[in-house]
Amino acid sequence: MPKKSSPSFEQAMSELDAIVEQMESDQLPLEELISHYERGAKLLNDCESTLGAAKKRLETIKNAGTKSSSTPTTRAQTNTPSSSDDDEIRLF
Template sequence: MPKKSTPSFEEAMEELDSLVNQMESDQLPLEELISHYERGAKLLSECETTLTSAKKRLETIKNGGTKGSTKTASKPSNNTPSSSDDDEIRLF
């Protein structure tokens, strides 16, 4: 079975964790270290894209609409995370 070209979020996070551990604990040759860094940067970008998409979908659900809907929430929530809370995603 051929491997998917784009890993799932969980697979990407697992691979990213593995790369970081290797980079921190092993004495990698410079070229391999750079290769690991490049792969890690790509995985990080993919994870950030996935999280941004998930956040938008959750906001749509929270506001009671569907994609493309112009319906807005009748009362703004005081516990909505701000853009500075990007590192923390709250489901409830």
């Protein structure tokens, strides 16, 4: 039997919402409630894993951008005067 592929994050969230709605309706027999709970727990775990991976990717991107923009520059590169008496803040 082929392994089922995991649903996308959005599909998992949608299915999770539907499961919660069904469980809150108080119309399901106990065995179905347990089955829905198990499925919901798996979907929740999948969603948390996806969000964790996305957060790590965003942190990596953020850190890469911070490292490249925080490289030291010399006065020649910034074209700012070297006068120590210059209290004016230069933006450009």
